[in-house]
Amino acid sequence: SKIAALLQQKQTNLPRYLKVLIDLDLLEREVPVTEANPEKSKKGLYRIKDNFINFWFQFVYPNRSYIEMGHTDFVMARLEKNFIDNHVSFAYEQICQDKLWELSAEGKLPGVLERVGRWWDNTHEIDVAGISEADDLLVLGECKFWAGPVGINILAQLEQKAEFVDWHKDTRQTVYILFSINGFSVDLQAVASARHDVILV
Structure with a gap:
């Protein structure tokens, strides 16, 4: 997805608004725990820290048209199918x-x-x-x-x-x-x- 692609950019390529989101503590940069110099590592990935916002981008935002049209059963079926693998398992980590x-x-x-x-x-x-x-x-x-x-x-x-x-x-x-x-x-x-x-x- 576009969001996933943005979150995996190197820090030097980050658009200004992503830096703002980091300053607001909504995003964080993650590197492998064994990296000797985490700040200088080129292996950094960016991820959404807040589980609610992460949920919104994964399940609400992509389905907003269906939700607005009242097709909530359809959206719930999609959510139930992907909720564990795409959201809960990462929160569990x-x-x-x-x-x-x-x-x-x-x-x-x-x-x-x-x-x-x-x-x-x-x-x-x-x-x-x-x-x-x-x-x-x-x-x-x-x-x-x-x-x-x-x-x-x-x-x-x-x-x-x-x-x-x-x-x-x-x-x-x-x-x-x-x-x-x-x-x-x-x-x-x-x-x-x-x-x-x-x-x-």
């Missing part, structure tokens, strides 16, 4: 990031995190990531807002993605954390019980 901060503050991680966010490169993306330079700790996580329990395959996929994260690759301690709205499979629970580097939330 932010909740999981906040929970990761809490786990760090409560001493439930093998180090104290200094930065929490997401991580991505050209081909891979990790929902939640945290680093501690002082403790040489990398925490990588996936957030699953879906109907069934999360299985061991999600942990395996996360471990594969971890190979592409270059931060302190030879010395770091890596912890994997999986967030699920509907629990975990028996096999995954058994793995988490046997390993000190897997956390289920």
Whole structure:
């Protein structure tokens, strides 16, 4: 969409009105959590911070003609079809990031995190990531807002993605954390019980 394209522009190309929206705290610039110099990173993306405004641009603005004509059943059907994948799952990622901060503050991680966010490169993306330079700790996580329990395959996929994260690759301690709205499979629970580097939330 045009909005998505605008939000992914480099900072030097930002139109003035987008800078105003950043100053109003409606937009934010996000970089992979492992970036050493976030302000100078060329990997920055821009996203709408406010969940209500994000909802409006995704579901109300594109359907305003149908809403004005009274076709609310049609709009509700479209909303119900895309609400979880296009809105709730992203809000859930932010909740999981906040929970990761809490786990760090409560001493439930093998180090104290200094930065929490997401991580991505050209081909891979990790929902939640945290680093501690002082403790040489990398925490990588996936957030699953879906109907069934999360299985061991999600942990395996996360471990594969971890190979592409270059931060302190030879010395770091890596912890994997999986967030699920509907629990975990028996096999995954058994793995988490046997390993000190897997956390289920």
